[in-house]
Amino acid sequence: MTSRAAVFAATFAVLFAAHQVADYWVQTDDQARNKGEPGSSGRRACAGHVASYTAVTAGALEIANAVLGLRVPVAGRVAVQAVSAATHYAADRREHGLMMQFARRCGKGAYLDNGGAAPMDQAWHIASLAVAAGVAAVSAQ
Incomplete structure (x- = not known):
């Protein structure tokens, strides 16, 4: 039987590596430019990226x-992917998503506005991957 700690570690490593590929190599330029825009075009671009x-x-x-x-x-x-997809969308909608709203409520507005949006986005994603890896570890048989 594989320990939950091993499942967590392996899952996190795999998700982190896949995240790098998906976020930087697979995402299209159109998705990257438009996923944070208001309205249906922004939602579509973000949904395509998350898919x-x-x-x-x-x-x-x-x-x-x-x-x-x-x-x-x-x-x-499936639960791992649901956590990953939902949290990814919540960050990548930018000002129309949850991550930036949450960051502003936590007093990080100036940091966001002065070049901190990209690092905070990645920190959100990485923390979300850790949560998803925890889901995998808890569900492992």
């Missing part, structure tokens, strides 16, 4: 689950 992002992270987790014997059941893998 391709989720496909990459899901594929990576499927491979890891099989090759590494993580024993994360289908329901657990």
